[in-house]
Amino acid sequence: MLGAAVWVGGQIVLAGLVPTVRGLSADGPKAVARAFARLSWPAYALVVATGFWNIAAVHPPNQSAPWRVVLWVKIAVVALAGLAALAHTRATTRRGLALWGSVSGLTSLAALVMGVLLAG
Numbered sequence: 001m002l003g004a005a006v007w008v009g010g011q012i013v014l015a016g017l018v019p020t021v022r023g024l025s026a027d028g029p030k031a032v033a034r035a036f037a038r039l040s041w042p043a044y045a046l047v048v049a050t051g052f053w054n055i056a057a058v059h060p061p062n063q064s065a066p067w068r069v070v071l072w073v074k075i076a077v078v079a080l081a082g083l084a085a086l087a088h089t090r091a092t093t094r095r096g097l098a099l100w101g102s103v104s105g106l107t108s109l110a111a112l113v114m115g116v117l118l119a120g
Contacts, residue, residue, distance in 0.1 A: 003031065003046030004115070008108045010040050015105060037089065045084055051078065074114035081107035 014036050021028040031063055048115055088100035 003043040003050060004112055006043035007040055007047055008112050010036055010043070011101075011105045011108055015101070033089070040085070046116070048082075049073075050080065070114055070117055074118065075110055077107050077111045077114065081111055 017032065019033050025031075033066065055071070060071060064069075071089055084100050084104035084107060088097060088104055089098050091097045
């Protein structure tokens, strides 16, 4: 839960802070993003690692077919969230930053919701 709180919650907080940080300095958003990356990438790794651990603990073959479908969709969404975040860090235009930041944030939220569905 800590990894998800930092990864997903941090993206939401950072998105809310960007307008203010832009007003402080032209380089402010990049500096804040670099600082966030030092926290968020280890959190993402923690999310992935604990995800594998949780999968091993629940024995997917013993679960219902709909549960397994949600699990595989969640795995794909988590991978897309990470790839989108990586694309966001490598984007060179405002449009690219906005696009990949949005995809990363939305897929991260979707993965969080799917995790709640799998737990319930």
